[in-house]
Amino acid sequence: MPEITIKTKEDQIILQEAGKRLGTLLQILSGMVAPGVSAKELDDFAYAWITKQGDTPAFLDYTPDGVTNPYPNTLCVSINEEIVHGIPHAEKVFKEGDIVSLDCGICHRGLFVDHAVTVPVGKVSQQLYDLINITQNAMYAGIDQARAGNTTGDIGHAVHQVVGSSYGTIRVLAGHGVGYAVHEPPYVPNYGKKGKGTPLVPGMVLAIEPMVTLGTDDVIFLDDEYTVITADNSLSAHFEHTVLITDGDPIILTQIV
DSSP states (O other), X not given: OOOOOOOOHHHHHHXXXXXXXXXXXXXXXXXXXXTTXXXXXXXXXXXXXXXXXXXXXXXXXXXXXXXXXXXXXXXXXXXXXXXXXXXXXXXXXXXXXXXXXXXXXXXXXXXXXXXXXXXXXXXXXXXXXXXXXXXXXXHHHHHHTOOTTOBHHHHHHHHHHHXXXXXEEOOSSOEEEOSSXXXXXXXEOSSOOTTOSSBOOTTOEEEEOOEEESSOSOEEEOTTSSOEEETTOOOEEEOBEEEEOOSSSOEETTOOO
């Protein structure tokens, strides 16, 4: 079992550079989402943008544990009932009223960051605006607990308190450590008990990423080995930031200040 890693001051500087780049890219991609645009168009743009910067797409050709084939694209683009890891095919075209999760990682100077947002396509229902907002708010509540002396349970508890019982909180997927690899320990669930789980110390870097649905928290993994959908086809939202644990307030590396 890999050990939790503590990033050096030099690592942290590189990760801050990486985070600003990835935050900028996701902001650009979010602005490109519109009816009639395909997921493949965004994926092509992301690949060109990342490589032009001299960086490497973190997801492209990455093979997670338990999967037989490497991931074929730069972005994960998940629409509506797709929770995460949707493959950006050319035939996946955005329609008015959809919601879309854009998830991307980059490797910059040998270190990794991870970031996701959910955006509406055109005008969506108030129910979907509320879903997007509560998922983002839950992420920030979790980030606020990402402090030295706290635990991963404090993060998960804060996330779930915001989501409440009116929505589904995905439990089989979670946040994670990041930095030297795309996925590192510790596991960072979006539920939990205060004071339980892995203790947080300065220098840890976490990807905090709630996934929230309008219905069940049960999921189905599709035959492509990557796309995860809600078992009841309810719509879902997903937000993620890469966060550095410090002696004081957490630093959101993928946030554009």
